[in-house]
Amino acid sequence: MAIGVAPTGLEPASAATTPEGGEAQAVGSIWKLIFDVFVQNRLAVLGVAIVVFMALFSFVGPFFYHTNQVNTNLNQVTLPPSLKHPLGTDDVGYDVLGRLMKGGQSSLEVGLAAALLASLLGTAWGAVAGYVGGWLDGLMMRVVDSILAIPPLLLILLLASIFVPTIPVVILVIAFISWLGCARLVRGDTLSLRVRDYVQAARASGSRSGRIVLRHIVPNVIGTIVVQTTFSVADSILLLAYLSYLGLGPPPPASNWGDMLSNGLNYLYDGYWWLIYPAGIAIVITVVAFNFIGDALRDSLEVRLQQR
């Protein structure tokens, strides 16, 4: 869908000469090209498979594997894995497999929502700064630089300690520190796009700045945005894990993989491996999977540019 609008920016180009940005391709062929390159990357396919599996596991799994994730049970605290509890029970009696599903919901929701929000904000900020330029660009990018100068973990800990860490708040907090990279990348691309012929033509034909940014700039940096968003999902899941590990995530009875890992580490020396490994492995493979996808998308979109 995102690539489908790419030719929009090519509209003003003359057919008589090689247009800036290369020959326009049929939408379908671009999709196919990207898809072909993407699926050639086995790690990317594995990444997609893992993400799909994790999503099904977290959101569909509870419909088939019923556990009580609302009420604690003092009589089944830290039970080892058994047929009744394949991954044992945790320190307050929740079934760990069921908890992993519930925790996965929060982790994926926060990861995706924070990444999308960050990309939205970063894209808008970077596109406006890059397109308008001048003092506004300088001001807006100094804001970005200033926030970037603060170590992100320090900033997120500060924000998380100020606000009561509910899921929506955590999403906002993570998005707040994640949009900066996207803003820089989009601004950089915009600086080169704003002087392209089709943008100049649009401006000469009387298009308003807002329309130019939305119709001609943003569609042409969509590849950058998609790749950045994918990596941002992985980063957001990790940030949520950091926060929860440090006790600043959403409080009980909410759960996420980082929170599970944090609780499990209280029992590091007790041999309760089922409180540590499942959550830890879930975090690692999900984050790695999103990174695989991001890498592959970057390669695929690079091919699209090479084709122009």
Next chain:
Amino acid sequence: MSMFRRAMGGLAALAAGALLLAACGGTTKPTTKTSGSAAAASSTTVPASKIQKGGTATFALGPTATPNWIFPLMSFTYFSVANISNFQYLMYKPLYYFGVGEKPVVNNRLSLAYPPKWTNGGRSVIVTLKPDKWSDGEPVSAKDVELWQNMVTAEKANWAAYVPGAYPDNVVSTKVLSPTSIEFNLNNAYSHQWFLYNELSQITPFPEAWDVTKLGAKPGSGGCTTDVKKCPAVYKFLISQGKKGVATYASSPIWSVVDGAWKLQSLDTTGRAVFTANPKYTGPDKPHLSKFVELPFTTDTAEYNDLRSGNSIDVGYIPAQDVAQRTILASRGYTFKPWTDFGFDYFEVNLNNPTVGPIFRQAYIRQVLEELIDQKGDIKAYYKGYGYPTCGPVPADPPSQLTSPLEKKCPFSFNPKRAAATLRSHGWTVVPNGVDTCTDPTKCGPGIKKGAKLDFQYVYSTGIAALTQSIETEVSDSAKVGIKLSLSGTTFDDAISKAAACKPSQSSCSWEIVNWGGGWVYAPDYYPTGGELYKTGAGSNTENYSSKTMDNLIQLTHLNKGNALQNLYKYEDYAVEQLPVIWQPNPDYQLMEIKSNLHGFSFNTYLNINPSDWYFTK
């Protein structure tokens, strides 16, 4: 493990004897040192030739509970064991020190004054000081006691231990008889023991160097020692010095004047405190150690990780969840022994909150909240058996006749079914795993409107895994009957500062439930009358409880009319049923792990530590 605020205040004479248990009194000066650590109880004599001179001992503070206030006349916000027992007492000695080893008695050897003498038919008491000196060379004098007395009189509203009608209101006047003697004239003939254990015990003499209104001023120039009216200015100055930040304490010309065995070398914002032996200390028990270090931790797991390394902690604790591994620590040179305190555990609900205050003011609501805490289950599952249920304001451990028969019955123990029935009978529509709503305001109680919900914000102290687990279970059990508790974690220091006495119109009154992860230790008085906690307007009555009946019952125990034990029972039974706060499991204070080559640690039931007695063996 749990963390406590301290209590002062309260009452009577007779039952002191009951609680003294088998204590034989605190006047006997030990002639031999006993081996400390867990061996403190073993009375092993260590030859003097084996005692190592010098060395640095480290002490693990409770999770997120750190020293953050130095001025001994403090408000509720700073009224904690971490500030008093673990910090101020090391530098500023109280007039009377309590605890001889594990015995809950006055320690005359470590006290600044000799036992008080009574005159005028019990309406006057004369306190005579021992010949101690401040580190600036000035003697610890009767004027220093008067400085405290005037200051607390002027600033009683800012003192966490203030009990209206009791100290200092009941002191009509004081008179300095000599440089070392001061006379307190009282408005009634109080019990001698009560006045010693519950009122004189609250006094910490201030040096003349603190009676100033600016830095560099001549000691005593503030005039508070002689004129109460001049005390507010001095108090304001001292508070400003305290608020300069903990990192300034060690170098402060004010706070560096000490009469204790230790001087503060440094204190940082993490709570790491380093003390060095006070070379000008004139009292008993001169330190064997050259340095004493308190280590802060954010969680009990972090502390345990450090403990397992075996390198940095001499006196630490093992979290309840790890207690099965104490044999590992034994192999690394630690000795295990639980440290129990004379206290009780609870959390507070804000009776003055403008929104939910009317709900909390209903005794049946507080009883319902109590019935949703599975204390026995929590103790077994999370505290691994190291603790006991709290059913009233008088500690059940050690067993004593002070605990009333009703409290022993624990009338509001875990019973979710009864809790739900109680709610229904009071006009609430119970929605299990939802939120209950008041549908019959005539039954819900005064001030509760139709549609009011049992939905509360619950702030709790993080860092102790067992506490978090028990709170999580409480949230779960409450949800079963439709009471929604939304948790918000914070540090211990922040939690106690949030639980502030307030009026509904004040912004500070927005808190609903605060659980700082512990409760209250009765110290230095151990007679558990609860005046400072539940009497209307008392300094630590931060739940804003107010009841004329309670006030009268507490006052009765103060006056010691009739049968003192029966008077105590009347107050106690009323508190058991009224539940001004919500009782919760009372775990052992800490499950101590002490390096076997460190001796002299006392398991003081009031949680006072005295590192002057500690020493390493060669």
